[in-house]
Amino acid sequence: MRHKIGISIIGAGRVGWHLGQALSAAGFSIHEVWSLRQSQARLLADKLPEAAVSPSLDFSQSKAQLFLLTITDTAVEGIARQLQLPKGSLLAHTSGSLPLSALQGAAATYTGVFYPLQTFSKEKEVNFSHIPFCIEGSDSAALLLLEAVASSLSHKVVRMDGEQRRQLHLAAVFACNFSNHLLRIAHELLEAGNLPPDLLHPLIEETLQKALRLGPAQAQTGPAIRGDATVIEQHQKLLFRQPEWAQLYKLLSDDIRKKYLPNE
């Protein structure tokens, strides 16, 4: 089924790549694709039955109602200001960290945020149905339109304001970016011990499943929560060549002890 809402995608990076194809598959007409690199826009447009590559940021003749900005955060304000848009159009960015007001210089009738909370790789297909969409709108018309579009892709559509989205993004940095870095540290420690890096994989997977099932507070184990000073001291000594990691070890262990053994 074709929806009445027409969409243009501005930016053909990883988010635009997956979102454009998913929206097209969900029945929306994607009218134009724009990218600073036209070859990228061409690759994406070739995947979309009705899309043309837009040669410029002049969309004043476009038949689209929704314009999705899927470009990198730092470019959003500048590009938004250069866009020429038809009357009655809704311009939304897809960033977790930018406020709605990043679009205030744009000539759009409505503005909004349409933020899919996921990490995308170009080579891997995305199933959007369980990905939360975080929605914000300049008014209820914008909110309702963005909710309708998001609901056609995902079961999980959440309204939130810019402050909540910033907090969510901060939480994601801890839960994902920083956890990933701890995995890298672990890999390097294994390599330094001439141990295969995949040795820890079963334990890592089980730990995560436990954290998601029980909640991380219930799932915490290890020397810090046991108050095992002998092991903690031994580990600190093993890290004598990596003072930053020793500091990280101490900070994390202290924080765990403080949370679980507050009266110590």
Place this chain on the structure above:
Amino acid sequence: MRHKIGISIIGAGRVGWHLGQALSAAGFSIHEVWSLRQSQARLLADKLPEAAVSPSLDFSQSKAQLFLLTITDTAVEGIARQLQLPKGSLLAHTSGSLPLSALQGAAATYTGVFYPLQTFSKEKEVNFSHIPFCIEGSDSAALLLLEAVASSLSHKVVRMDGEQRRQLHLAAVFACNFSNHLLRIAHELLEAGNLPPDLLHPLIEETLQKALRLGPAQAQTGPAIRGDATVIEQHQKLLFRQPEWAQLYKLLSDDIRKKYLPNE
């Protein structure tokens, strides 16, 4: 099939509980179970067709050849010294952080380490087949016996010395215990923003799958690796009420930047 090797389990906590049942299911005779809390030993022995509860640490009349110490780390040296064991017996502990020499006061002919690299919960069944077993022995007879027993439970049996096991345990603390704590911090940040804690689950799962598939160095994303000073500063400000988390944020971001942008 019944194996010729008889086993006794000393300690009926989470490790003893799962290991005892798995070894019994794999065809080994479990002769005795001992625990400081006899009721615990009884619960486990009731699950094992041939096992009796041992009332004391005197195993001199036991028909077992292998004695597995599955008690808490801090009790290992003391209990090992009190054990009375038959001639020719092999005593092995199951700890990731204790050296083999923790058993040197024991009256065993052979000693070893039999360390399953996993986190156990009593309420959840364990499939040992993919769990790495880390094996060390006082000599080749001990090594071969422990390898044979481990191989009957798991496809992944690895010989390593005490130094490697310590390094592995340290890596596990980073990859599992500390990652779990970062998930807890993320949960608390979500709660502070009135956001549902499961909002991040799809992103957390995808991040982990990516890290295991590509390796964490390839999978790293986020403001630190992008060198996005604006977002980093914004996040630091959001953490003004949690100075420890702000410090953690800075330390982790600096370490990421140093790894990926070493010439900056």
